[in-house]
Amino acid sequence: xVQIVFYLFILLTLGSAFGVLLTRNVLYAAFFxxxxxxxxxxxxxxxxxxxxxxxxxxxxxGGVLVLIIxxxxxxxxxxxxxxxxxxxxxxxxxxxGWLWALVVAGGIFSVLYSALVRANFVLFGREPFFESxxxxxxxxxxxxxxxPFEIAGVLLLVALIGASTLAASSRPDR
Amino acid sequence: xPDDNTVRNVLWLILLLPFVSGSLWLLAGRRANGPxxxxxxxxxxxxxxxxxxxxxxxxxxxxxxxxxxxxxxxxSVPITFRVDTLTLLMLPLVHFxxxxxxxxxxxxxxxxxxxxxxxxxxxxxxxxxLGIVLAGNLLVMYVFWELVGLSSYLLIGFWYRKxxxxxxxxxxxxxxxxxDAGFLLGIFLLIFQSGTTELSxxxxxxxxxxxxxxxxxxxxxxxxxxxxxxxxxxTWLPDAMEGPTPVSALIxxxxxxAAGIFLLARIHFLLSPGAxxxxxxxxxxxxxxxxxxxxxxxxxxxxxxxxxVSQLGLMVVGMGTGxxxxxxxxxxTHAFFKAGLFLASGVVxxxxxxxxxxxxxxxRKRMPVTFIGYAVCAAALAGVPLFSGFLSKEAVLTGAxxxxxxxxxxxxxxxVLALLSSGLTACYMARQTxxxxxxxxxxxxxxxxxxxxxxxxLTGPVIVLAALSLGFTFSxxxxxxxxxxxxxxxxxxxxxxxxxxxxxxxxAVVAGGVGLGWxxxxxxASTVWTRLSEQNWHLDEWYRRLIVRPFVRFxxxxxxxxxxxxxxxxxxxxxxxxxxxxxxAWLDRTFVDGLVNGAAWLARRLGGLTxxxxxxxxxxxxxxxxxxxxxxxxxxx
Amino acid sequence: MxxxxxxxxxxxxxxxxxxxxxxxxxxxHAIMVLMGIELMLNAVNLxxxxxxxxxxxxxxxxxxxxxxxxxxxxxxxxxxxIILQVYRHFRTVQLDEVNELRK
Numbered sequence: 001x002v003q004i005v006f007y008l009f010i011l012l013t014l015g016s017a018f019g020v021l022l023t024r025n026v027l028y029a030a031f032f033x034x035x036x037x038x039x040x041x042x043x044x045x046x047x048x049x050x051x052x053x054x055x056x057x058x059x060x061x062g063g064v065l066v067l068i069i070x071x072x073x074x075x076x077x078x079x080x081x082x083x084x085x086x087x088x089x090x091x092x093x094x095x096x097g098w099l100w101a102l103v104v105a106g107g108i109f110s111v112l113y114s115a116l117v118r119a120n121f122v123l124f125g126r127e128p129f130f131e132s133x134x135x136x137x138x139x140x141x142x143x144x145x146x147x148p149f150e151i152a153g154v155l156l157l158v159a160l161i162g163a164s165t166l167a168a169s170s171r172p173d174r
Numbered sequence: 175x176p177d178d179n180t181v182r183n184v185l186w187l188i189l190l191l192p193f194v195s196g197s198l199w200l201l202a203g204r205r206a207n208g209p210x211x212x213x214x215x216x217x218x219x220x221x222x223x224x225x226x227x228x229x230x231x232x233x234x235x236x237x238x239x240x241x242x243x244x245x246x247x248x249x250s251v252p253i254t255f256r257v258d259t260l261t262l263l264m265l266p267l268v269h270f271x272x273x274x275x276x277x278x279x280x281x282x283x284x285x286x287x288x289x290x291x292x293x294x295x296x297x298x299x300x301x302x303x304l305g306i307v308l309a310g311n312l313l314v315m316y317v318f319w320e321l322v323g324l325s326s327y328l329l330i331g332f333w334y335r336k337x338x339x340x341x342x343x344x345x346x347x348x349x350x351x352x353x354d355a356g357f358l359l360g361i362f363l364l365i366f367q368s369g370t371t372e373l374s375x376x377x378x379x380x381x382x383x384x385x386x387x388x389x390x391x392x393x394x395x396x397x398x399x400x401x402x403x404x405x406x407x408x409t410w411l412p413d414a415m416e417g418p419t420p421v422s423a424l425i426x427x428x429x430x431x432a433a434g435i436f437l438l439a440r441i442h443f444l445l446s447p448g449a450x451x452x453x454x455x456x457x458x459x460x461x462x463x464x465x466x467x468x469x470x471x472x473x474x475x476x477x478x479x480x481x482x483v484s485q486l487g488l489m490v491v492g493m494g495t496g497x498x499x500x501x502x503x504x505x506x507t508h509a510f511f512k513a514g515l516f517l518a519s520g521v522v523x524x525x526x527x528x529x530x531x532x533x534x535x536x537x538r539k540r541m542p543v544t545f546i547g548y549a550v551c552a553a554a555l556a557g558v559p560l561f562s563g564f565l566s567k568e569a570v571l572t573g574a575x576x577x578x579x580x581x582x583x584x585x586x587x588x589x590v591l592a593l594l595s596s597g598l599t600a601c602y603m604a605r606q607t608x609x610x611x612x613x614x615x616x617x618x619x620x621x622x623x624x625x626x627x628x629x630x631x632l633t634g635p636v637i638v639l640a641a642l643s644l645g646f647t648f649s650x651x652x653x654x655x656x657x658x659x660x661x662x663x664x665x666x667x668x669x670x671x672x673x674x675x676x677x678x679x680x681x682a683v684v685a686g687g688v689g690l691g692w693x694x695x696x697x698x699a700s701t702v703w704t705r706l707s708e709q710n711w712h713l714d715e716w717y718r719r720l721i722v723r724p725f726v727r728f729x730x731x732x733x734x735x736x737x738x739x740x741x742x743x744x745x746x747x748x749x750x751x752x753x754x755x756x757x758x759a760w761l762d763r764t765f766v767d768g769l770v771n772g773a774a775w776l777a778r779r780l781g782g783l784t785x786x787x788x789x790x791x792x793x794x795x796x797x798x799x800x801x802x803x804x805x806x807x808x809x810x811x
Numbered sequence: 812m813x814x815x816x817x818x819x820x821x822x823x824x825x826x827x828x829x830x831x832x833x834x835x836x837x838x839x840h841a842i843m844v845l846m847g848i849e850l851m852l853n854a855v856n857l858x859x860x861x862x863x864x865x866x867x868x869x870x871x872x873x874x875x876x877x878x879x880x881x882x883x884x885x886x887x888x889x890x891x892x893i894i895l896q897v898y899r900h901f902r903t904v905q906l907d908e909v910n911e912l913r914k
Contacts (some may be wrong), residue, residue, distance in 0.1 A: 105833035112825035159885035166892035
């Protein structure tokens with residue numbers, strides 16, 4: 001049962017990732033990305049990281065993806081090649097040559113694959129541990145990782161201010 | 175005893191004054207036109223005063239002033255000036271005649287625009303002439319000798335816009351150069367034999383014997399041939415009459431042509447018997463040819479020019495026959511009366527605007543003062559008793575007869591021919607006087623009313639010179655040169671006064687000549703003989719045929735040779751160079767340029783390659799980064 | 812709960828990373844490139860979490876991926892702001908046309 005769900009999530013993740021790769025419509029790609037992120041969140045759950053799965057959905061789906069879709073909307077230009085005005089969300093991207101993408105991606109995948117297949121991870125021989133990670137994460141954040149946590153907060157603040165400053169129109173007439 | 179330093183300073187002043195005055199006018203340009211004449215005359219008067227002072231300072235002994243000029247290893251070339259009796263004779267002579275000529279020129283050239291140039295050149299000439307007179311060695315003399323030639327050239331060509339004047343100037347210059355080249359050779363021979371040209375040292379060092387000495391003497395005489403217009407080079411003097419008339423009087427009658435005679439007097443002790451023989455021969459030939467050539471000339475100045483050549487020939491004969499004092503005496507008297515004749519003819523030309531005697535006549539009444547001056551001088555030239563020419567000619571003739579008596583035989587030909595030329599002189603002078611001053615005025619283009627007597631500046635010098643041509647000036651006994659003051663300075667040779675028959679003979683010859691000349695038919699029928707005279711024995715024609723034309727032909731051959739061979743060679747070299755240059759250029763373009771261009775092309779290609787990498791696309795940077803990573807991994811694993 | 816072979820996680824991560832890389836390289840739209848980067852970050856997170864399940868006490872992998880997410884969120888915000896500004900400047904977000912760096 002779990003195995004089936006696991007493979008389904010794998011299928012969802014990789015399939016929608018391929019969708020992101022193959023589609024030319026940016027909006028569709030964003031939706032495929034949503035599916036991918038959901039699949040990854042599922043995989044997180046199956047790997048015993050329930051808190052992270054939730055955070056994944058909240059951060060990515062609720063935050064990043066919305067941002068991305070807003071970005072698509074804001075930067076959309078009705079260029080001359082786009083004649084069909086009946087589909088306003090038809091935001092196309094153009095692909096460059098497949099060759100380099102194939103070479104690079106295939107190369108890195110084959111390298112990683114061969115490395116992973118040949119590798120013998122000692123860790124994987126142990127018994128995995130399944131319990132809620134929320135307690136541990138909370139404790140860890142307050143103890144061992146308190147400094148990175150604070151820094152992350154500062155980083156987010158800086159990013160917030162920086163993003164708003166950058167995105168703000170430097171010229172009021174626009 | 176004169177103070178050496180005083181004499182030295184005065185001599186320097188005498189020598190420098192004319193040069194200073196001449197260069198002053200030349201530098202001042204047209205502005206000097208007005209004052210130049212009077213100022214130059216004044217300076218010449220000062221010079222005359224100085225020379226008289228020198229005469230008073232210097233005694234009979236010779237003064238030699240010497241400064242080292244060049245000091246080569248073991249041999250020095252000094253500048254030497256020498257003051258002896260000869261110098262003391264010539265110094266005032268040159269100054270005096272120059273002064274008169276300058277005064278004359280003020281009026282004669284009063285409307286010429288280039289008077290500053292005239293007086294500048296005249297100053298140069300006078301200075302050079304004084305240099306010759308004062309020179310104490312032959313090298314210094316040669317320097318001034320050349321300067322005299324130069325200033326003569328400049329003055330003959332004074333009216334250089336007239337083509338004849340320019341040609342005449344060139345001719346005079348070239349002829350003089352030929353003579354000067356001989357003179358220089360003679361100086362070299364002299365140095366070769368005795369190692370010095372010092373006139374004070376030569377008598378001890380040079381032995382006038384043998385063929386080499388004869389050669390030396392002949393070469394030195396060449397200078398005289400050129401300057402004094404002796405036989406082979408005599409043609410320049412008549413042509414030189416293209417210059418202004420006062421110039422003719424000063425240079426081509428009284429002083430410059432006398433330089434040759436002066437030279438002979440200076441070097442007389444160097445001349446071997448052979449050289450004297452040559453000199454006598456050339457003098458005789460010149461004397462006779464020129465006297466004959468003067469017979470049928472129609473140009474008033476040409477007659478005087480040929481007469482000058484003839485008289486110079488007579489002086490050379492005097493020198494050749496060893497009669498130095500006689501020749502010098504004739505030189506002195508000749509300087510006065512010939513200058514007077516030239517100046518008088520200048521007045522005539524000035525008054526009638528022509529030089530052609532056929533267009534004159536009857537001027538005796540129109541210009542009486544000039545006529546008197548002219549007649550006196552002409553009588554002196556002809557050798558009429560009571561005039562100076564008679565004395566000096568008699569001195570020369572006496573010397574010649576004495577010499578012939580010593581040599582014997584055919585040598586008597588020389589004095590006889592001299593007598594003949596004296597008769598010819600009387601003849602052409604009589605003809606000229608008749609044509610100019612007697613008969614009817616013949617020029618229709620220039621009415622007789624316009625003929626006028628010259629002003630005081632013109633006639634004054636003529637009268638002074640005429641007065642000096644009278645026999646009393648030189649000797650209280652007008653029939654004997656032996657009693658003249660000149661004979662005290664230079665003891666005349668021979669038993670003076672012991673040859674009364676010579677005097678009588680010459681008077682007879684002169685009378686005959688005058689009579690013949692007075693009766694000469696005018697205009698003369700054109701015969702071979704008259705043409706021979708008019709054309710000066712066709713000397714110019716012969717020169718043209720024998721020297722000029724072959725030279726021109728030779729030059730043309732050289733030109734053709736140049737054109738055919740050298741030009742072609744040069745052209746071929748040029749073509750070869752161009753071909754080589756093309757080949758080199760091709761090599762350059764192909765290899766050198768190719769190398770450079772290839773390097774540039776390679777760099778551009780490489781740049782293009784790297785530019786493709788650096789194309790500003792973020793993604794291609796990622797691609798290359800990943801490819802690099804893959805390569806590293808591939809290497810590691 | 813049945814144990815799942817953790818090696819598969821690594822393989823999935825590798826595949827996801829490769830796909831993300833392919834997206835980054837292939838697409839010309841700036842936002843698509845951003846999406847590719849998100850995919851790659853997720854692949855990394857997968858790996859971290861796959862190892863993290865054997866470390867229940869400290870959960871260092873999970874903590875690390877948590878921070879990765881935070882940073883990714885911040886990065887996305889900043890990146891989108893930059894893209895917006897680029898769009899304003901060039902009137903396009905097609906990366907090929909944004910090649911100021913070339914000149």
